[in-house]
Amino acid sequence: MIYYRNKKTFIEGVSLEEIARSHATPFYIYSQNKIEDTFEKLESTLSAEIFYAVKANSNQAIIKLMASLGAGADVVSIGELERAIMAGVNPKKIIFEGIGKTNEDISFALSKSIRLINVESIDELQRINSIAIKQNKIVDIGIRLNPNIDGQTIDKISTGKKTDKFGIDTEKLRDIFQILEVSKNVNLIGISCHIGSQIFNINIFTEIFKKMKINAQLFIDNGYLIKHVDLGGGLGVTYQQNKEVLKLELVKSEMDKFFKNVEYQLSFEPGRYLVANAGILVTSVITIKNNGGINFLIIDAGMHSLIRPALYKAHHDIEPVDKSNSELTSYTVAGPICESSDIFDKNISLPKQKVGNIIIIKDTGAYGKVMASNYNSRGLPIEILVNNDIFCKIYQPLTAQEFIRQDTIPEWLD
Numbered sequence: 001m002i003y004y005r006n007k008k009t010f011i012e013g014v015s016l017e018e019i020a021r022s023h024a025t026p027f028y029i030y031s032q033n034k035i036e037d038t039f040e041k042l043e044s045t046l047s048a049e050i051f052y053a054v055k056a057n058s059n060q061a062i063i064k065l066m067a068s069l070g071a072g073a074d075v076v077s078i079g080e081l082e083r084a085i086m087a088g089v090n091p092k093k094i095i096f097e098g099i100g101k102t103n104e105d106i107s108f109a110l111s112k113s114i115r116l117i118n119v120e121s122i123d124e125l126q127r128i129n130s131i132a133i134k135q136n137k138i139v140d141i142g143i144r145l146n147p148n149i150d151g152q153t154i155d156k157i158s159t160g161k162k163t164d165k166f167g168i169d170t171e172k173l174r175d176i177f178q179i180l181e182v183s184k185n186v187n188l189i190g191i192s193c194h195i196g197s198q199i200f201n202i203n204i205f206t207e208i209f210k211k212m213k214i215n216a217q218l219f220i221d222n223g224y225l226i227k228h229v230d231l232g233g234g235l236g237v238t239y240q241q242n243k244e245v246l247k248l249e250l251v252k253s254e255m256d257k258f259f260k261n262v263e264y265q266l267s268f269e270p271g272r273y274l275v276a277n278a279g280i281l282v283t284s285v286i287t288i289k290n291n292g293g294i295n296f297l298i299i300d301a302g303m304h305s306l307i308r309p310a311l312y313k314a315h316h317d318i319e320p321v322d323k324s325n326s327e328l329t330s331y332t333v334a335g336p337i338c339e340s341s342d343i344f345d346k347n348i349s350l351p352k353q354k355v356g357n358i359i360i361i362k363d364t365g366a367y368g369k370v371m372a373s374n375y376n377s378r379g380l381p382i383e384i385l386v387n388n389d390i391f392c393k394i395y396q397p398l399t400a401q402e403f404i405r406q407d408t409i410p411e412w413l414d
């Protein structure tokens with residue numbers, strides 16, 4: 001996706017220097033070809049329905065691209081549902097998830113006639129039924145199970161252990177069956193799970209598939225017509241060159257061990273896998289200074305543009321656009337935010353840098369811009385989509401002056 005020609009950096013057929021000359025850094029760039037290739041490989045290898053987890057990158061252009069490739073959408077809020085519909089996703093290919101659905105969320109989802117709502121608690125099941133009665137509708141639902149599996153991922157992105165807040169404890173299924181019995185306006189058609197992000201260990205997938213197969217059968221044995229079994233997202237992506245890559249073929253062969261000749265449709269709801277490696281964050285060097293023997297390279301992207309390193313100690317490879325200087329120097333790359341956690345990486349070796357140089361932070365297509373903030377009253381990054389040798393700005397943030405005007409000063413302080 002990124003390559004070097006005559007010592008310059010290109011993303012698809014577009015030179016990064018060229019884009020950086022006409023757009024203020026920091027900005028995100030996504031490669032359409034990379035997204036297309038990844039989607040096609042995923043769908044064809046797993047032969048399952050794919051619901052793109054919009055939370056990973058919810059730009060309208062990205063959702064539209066996914067829809068054009070045949071993806072459905074996994075959404076967790078009214079905002080994400082609106083985005084998916086506005087981007088042209090067929091409502092029948094949208095599933096609504098989320099641990100804390102309000103009555104407003106539920107009513108909105110009902111009004112859009114989506115594929116199904118995945119229920120995460122007993123109380124939510126009862127509220128969906130009551131709202132459906134009021135709207136005189138029968139609503140299709142799925143049950144998101146908590147299969148009590150440790151995804152062996154970092155704690156902050158684990159969702160499938162018994163002690164995590166997500167899903168319904170499989171030991172409570174008897175209670176669910178009883179409530180379903182009297183809830184005449186909900187129609188149970190599926191089960192789902194999601195046990196966390198960044199899963200690489202094939203044994204974890206085996207455990208997911210095994211438990212979902214057993215649970216699907218349990219529902220079927222209790223008289224429910226299960227049409228959908230959603231195996232979650234969490235497919236691991238690599239953030240470092242030469243690191244372990246998830247072998248989709250292995251995932252598929254484990255699927256086949258459990259789900260040969262089943263009557264229901266299998267699906268996944270990946271976010272990161274589809275977009276992480278298709279995006280980069282482009283930033284400029286603001287200043288270089290040495291404090292206590294540490295060479296700080298201060299760039300204009302910070303934890304306000306990409307929070308993953310500060311929040312999860314996540315690693316992203318960092319590279320300069322211009323690699324012509326062969327003299328290497330060790331740098332601690334930090335953002336401009338007034339927090340000591342605003343550091344992207346420590347003591348990395350880069351060609352000697354100077355102020356104004358362009359630096360790229362790689363694999364930032366997922367959970368990058370969507371988690372950006374206006375902290376320190378700094379602006380959000382622009383987003384750009386590249387398609388072969390053309391590119392288009394797909395997000396233009398408000399200027400600092402514009403977003404400051406969103407505050408209101410009460411009369412009594414005037």
Ligand code: LLP
Pocket residue numbers: 053055056074097098157159194196197198232233234235269270271272273308312366367
């Ligand atoms: N389905 C559900 C119910 C989820 O909660 C998630 C992610 C996904 C699907 C998609 O998971 P993926 O395939 O992207 O791993 N901000 C964190 C990631 C949080 C993931 C939250 N849930 C990060 O930057 O690593």
